[in-house]
Amino acid sequence: MSNTLAISLDKIRSDRKNPIADFDNKDAVITHFLHNNKNGVSKFFRKDAIAYTNEIIENYVSDGLIEYFTESNYKLEIFQNIEIPFVPNQKPKFKFIDLFAGIGGFRLALQNLGGKCVFSSEWDKKAQKTYRVNFGETPFGDITKERVKKYIPDDFDVLCAGFPCQAFSIAGKRGGFEDTRGTLFFDVAEIIKRKQPKAIFLENVKGLKSHDKGKTLETILNVLRNDLGYFVPDPKIVNAKDFGLPQNRERIYIVGFRKDLQISDFEYPKPIDKTVSFSDVKEKDVVETKYYLSTQYLQTLIKHKERHESKGNGFGYEIIQDDEIANAVVCGGMGRERNLVFDDRITDFTPTTKIKGKVNRNGIRKMTPREWARLQGFPDNFIIPVADASAYKQFGNSVAVPAIEATANEILKLIVE
Template structure:
């Protein structure tokens, strides 16, 4: 006879299954904007921070976030009233890169309206957190001929009056994960903290390789490429090579580091691996040709999670398509944590 569980017991069981709970005695409060699946939150909770607000519009990312942290992020940030956001010490945001319409203007706060950076800025202006930490793609430096970054820094430094050291390009491979992933980090300190210099954290001594994050057991045949698809990739690469281009698939040896994982395009094809442990070659998906016998496969979502520094108890219950998208969009947790720790120490919070 099946066990009968009351609604109260079911809720308790569900709550206890949440792997990443807020610390019991938090040292600071933070908000998590453009939260994705919670990379920033994971890093800051590891540093004894308590998340008091989060925002993420993608419904599948919201599902993964809630599954792991126990609360569902608020939706579209443009519809959130900054006055209703709880007080906090630390604001973090991995906002998208957008150009500003600043032709013939001063390129200040008002000129960022209509962009998602504006929503970050208006929240900083209203809530005045002690510190903030913004993350973006490396290309932000040259976006719109450098005007985008120039305007962002002007708003943060002049309009909002924060001390903002020069942004730094941080590579995830230097902070404990085997992935060549460069991102721009922008941090800021409220004026009354009297901070006038800041050093980004030194790279870690150890350099992990793909073997350190590789699946321990045989993976499903669905991750192995068909012979026809492999031929297509090889022909594509050869065509580009003949034109003098470097585009094309790549196979990452176990003793090397992965290329940056990205949402689409060649994100998976530039991170193929050798794995000769497959014992069942019968396809379980619709493929053209047969499963290759060279042991060439895509990385799994769990391997992508590990490349971003997510622990193995981080739950993945969405489709592979969504999982690749979510981890490709995510921040690299160890690089975020190392930088956030340096910021918190400099601000006298830790």
């Protein structure tokens, strides 16, 4: 019976004429219920989970299975992925929510520390797919919508959010809560205001510090400290290379604590004493030919760099040696071009994709998505179910897991008894 439905669910996701309206949101409700059906959080999903389950079954499974799902036994377990690499903690030390979740970097870090994710949200469909196959849960969609916010449970401990950076229109204003309307930070602030978690942990690009001449960060801190009443120490620029990853990736971390906890001091984690290099994450086996640059593409990169160097600019491709650390992995082609590597193990130079020219004989290739995953601290059992272009984007947008974990550990020391 479960195998029959599993096949049906695959069909639902690939069926462009899917008769289940808003299926991804309904799958989010069902999977969130499944992960929380043994704690008090289940009440936020229970009624809709049962209704949506019956609706899906009525459309895709024979009538004989309908009776299997009743309010008294709610056997929705067959909607759950049986085998996922990162199973939720059954006896968690704390609860957290994962906003702008991406592919689950925050979730992975906080689960490693004994936490239980009770709500996740991510609007990108391909990132949702990666999240689900790894954690068995579909994140809710657009967090700006009230129909999504209504599912956020009460009484969780930590709010995590890697929210996008946006400018605020604060000219001539005090730069408070109302002045952030229309930005994604406003939705984060609104959730904090409603739910009052013990702690908040926000991550953003380093440029947030100087964004709009510092006004954006100033407004964020003013909202958190004065409007929402949280103790927020000065934000910290944290580099992934200081936490065991061979990547020069700087991001700004903002943490905060509810004032009634009477926390007045917080220290970000100190860098660990560990020397790492690209060789630590390099593929052990020969890499597929498709990752090697064509001769024409390589010449284009060389000429592009030469033009910029003649003007005194430092732009252009870069080749990372095995004993060096990578540049930051970011979205877009430049993130890959500034992280090329030498790998002369290739023996078959037959192109496997349409390229102009031939496969270069210098052993110059792009890093693979798995190497990018390792640069961000994702373990090798993390499943990559999407095409390479999407995988590069997802890991480029993600957080450096060990740096997040080290910082979260310092937070938990203050809020978890």
